[in-house]
Amino acid sequence: MKINFIDLQAQYLAYQREIDSEVLEVFSSAQFIGGEKLNKLENSLSTYTGAKHAIGCSSGTDALLLALMALDIGAGDEVITTPFTFIATAEVIALLGAKSVFVDIQNDTYNIDPSKIENVITEKTKAIIPVSLYGQCADMDAINAIAKKHNLPVIEDACQSFGATYKGKKSCNLSTIGCTSFFPSKPLGAYGDGGAIFTNDDDLATKMRMLLNHGQNERYKHKYIGINGRLDAVQAAILNVKLKHFEKEVQAREEIGARYSDILEDSGVTTPKIREENTSVYAQYSIRVKDRDAMVAKLSAKEIPTAVHYPVPLHLQEAFANLGYKAGDFPISEAVATQIMSLPMSPYLTEAQQDYIADAIKGSECIK
Numbered sequence: 001m002k003i004n005f006i007d008l009q010a011q012y013l014a015y016q017r018e019i020d021s022e023v024l025e026v027f028s029s030a031q032f033i034g035g036e037k038l039n040k041l042e043n044s045l046s047t048y049t050g051a052k053h054a055i056g057c058s059s060g061t062d063a064l065l066l067a068l069m070a071l072d073i074g075a076g077d078e079v080i081t082t083p084f085t086f087i088a089t090a091e092v093i094a095l096l097g098a099k100s101v102f103v104d105i106q107n108d109t110y111n112i113d114p115s116k117i118e119n120v121i122t123e124k125t126k127a128i129i130p131v132s133l134y135g136q137c138a139d140m141d142a143i144n145a146i147a148k149k150h151n152l153p154v155i156e157d158a159c160q161s162f163g164a165t166y167k168g169k170k171s172c173n174l175s176t177i178g179c180t181s182f183f184p185s186k187p188l189g190a191y192g193d194g195g196a197i198f199t200n201d202d203d204l205a206t207k208m209r210m211l212l213n214h215g216q217n218e219r220y221k222h223k224y225i226g227i228n229g230r231l232d233a234v235q236a237a238i239l240n241v242k243l244k245h246f247e248k249e250v251q252a253r254e255e256i257g258a259r260y261s262d263i264l265e266d267s268g269v270t271t272p273k274i275r276e277e278n279t280s281v282y283a284q285y286s287i288r289v290k291d292r293d294a295m296v297a298k299l300s301a302k303e304i305p306t307a308v309h310y311p312v313p314l315h316l317q318e319a320f321a322n323l324g325y326k327a328g329d330f331p332i333s334e335a336v337a338t339q340i341m342s343l344p345m346s347p348y349l350t351e352a353q354q355d356y357i358a359d360a361i362k363g364s365e366c367i368k
């Protein structure tokens, strides 16, 4: 049985006519940067999330970078985040000369543990970046309460959670600034790189709009040192089509995620725990197994693609050696990193494919 890890071909075939026509309109208009397609996308993103400002940008990484730049974070500052995430979350902190201060994750959601945040706050702390991993939001009320007490901004790394909800509110609109990614394999993916920044703060929105366009407030008048962080019109045009169909896909993702957990219930693997206040978009459907190498090999022999998000926590990465952490500092992140693996996931995964995957998992001895 042919199974794609993420079925972008099936999705393109479903919307091909609309996508082709939107993209051709950009080509014939010759408006490649900014313009009507981007304005329309930003308005729709704002309506969808409920955030007052939605700003298209070049990637999820740049969204995070722009958020930190807007908050004037730089040399000597500390930013609290999780070591169990994609490197971009902490990379942007280092790029600005600031220091990542890691806090271990919860054993059930794999998100930052709010009860451990206050211990590491110092007078150098300038922000907290929770990551909504695999499509499920962190405990944002608890995090926001700590942040408020210490007068700190919170940046949600929502690169995997666009479309998810926390207590009925949309991810990206849960804190000072929300950052998402439109990398092709994310829940809402473009056909190249892209991202967006969300905020309800008018001043931050104005500043981030300038920063992503070389700090310009008018042409060739530069108020800040910025970057080229713009989202192009072709990507905006594609995202306009995909966003129109997105809620239906979110629903399919939720159903497919829940069905996976159902059919794997007695299999011995640990399935994702989605907390009651959350809905997940299952950017990844990730399970925990005792012998991951054996399980990956077993599934691969049956032509079932898998991936590992993420095999090495950030505090053990060579690039962050200068932070001075060592093995044993974040035991939950380290344990999860050795056991976690992601199964094929997309709104186009069929029940027959899911049953085939579940049977392959159950028929293997490398469980739990």
Ligand SMILES: *Cc1c(COP(=O)(O)O)cnc(C)c1O
Residues within 6 Å of the ligand: 059, 060, 061, 062, 085, 086, 088, 089, 131, 157, 159, 160, 180, 181, 182, 183, 193, 194, 195
């Ligand atoms: C994908 C991702 C990013 C980076 O997004 P890009 O668009 O690839 O730059 C950042 N953080 C997390 C958690 C991600 O999954």
